[in-house]
Amino acid sequence: SHCSTTESPMYMTEISFSRKLFFAAAFLLIATMVGWLVAREAWVPLAGTLGLVLVAIWPSYMWLGVFVFLVPFDDVLALQHGASGLTFTSLIGLVTLFIAFGSALALRRLRLPLPPAAFWFAFIAWEGCTVLWSVDRETAIARLPTMLSLFVFYLIMTSCHFSEKEMARISRFAIFGGCVAALFTLYEFRSGIFYLNMNMRGSLIFGDRQ
Numbered sequence: 001s002h003c004s005t006t007e008s009p010m011y012m013t014e015i016s017f018s019r020k021l022f023f024a025a026a027f028l029l030i031a032t033m034v035g036w037l038v039a040r041e042a043w044v045p046l047a048g049t050l051g052l053v054l055v056a057i058w059p060s061y062m063w064l065g066v067f068v069f070l071v072p073f074d075d076v077l078a079l080q081h082g083a084s085g086l087t088f089t090s091l092i093g094l095v096t097l098f099i100a101f102g103s104a105l106a107l108r109r110l111r112l113p114l115p116p117a118a119f120w121f122a123f124i125a126w127e128g129c130t131v132l133w134s135v136d137r138e139t140a141i142a143r144l145p146t147m148l149s150l151f152v153f154y155l156i157m158t159s160c161h162f163s164e165k166e167m168a169r170i171s172r173f174a175i176f177g178g179c180v181a182a183l184f185t186l187y188e189f190r191s192g193i194f195y196l197n198m199n200m201r202g203s204l205i206f207g208d209r210q
Helices: 002-039 043-057 060-073 088-106 116-133 137-159 164-190
Strands: none
Touching: 002 043, 060 088, 060 164, 088 137, 116 137
8 A cells, every 4th residue: 555655646747747748749739830821821721720729728618708709799790791691600609509519518517408498499489480471471581590590509508517607707708798899889989980871870880791
């Protein structure tokens, strides 16, 4: 027993040192790759490399925090024109969905959806039925994919367990995003930038997107 007690700290030290060595080597490799991509001005591979690094090192709740921060900017971050066009926020949401689900599955933090999910499912089903007697059926149908994707996002997020500390940080992201959007809107309003050029009506506007 004496031998095990004396060797155990050394073994833990060796593991700690090996991990430090691994992280140092990984950091040097990533830094070298980033520098090489910058020198070659390969911006798309650079973005992909940095994205993979963020996926690897950021916890899932941080991605959810970034997503809720960007929600107020959804319309002005559109990547395509049209009411159902792709937005940068939706891409971040998709990445968040896969990372949160994969992380919860790997860490065994999956659980059954919360009871309100059943009521939301009934509400979504009823909303889908109302399309049958909608005045503008094409517009109503065009909104259905967004509604269904938001419900799937909600269902998976409520199936992932987040600690109280993580939920508090996610809430701060949401509050901060709303405050930034509100302050920017106030600044544009005072600068004479109005929604659809309508006098005395403020909105979050980036160029021709509002």
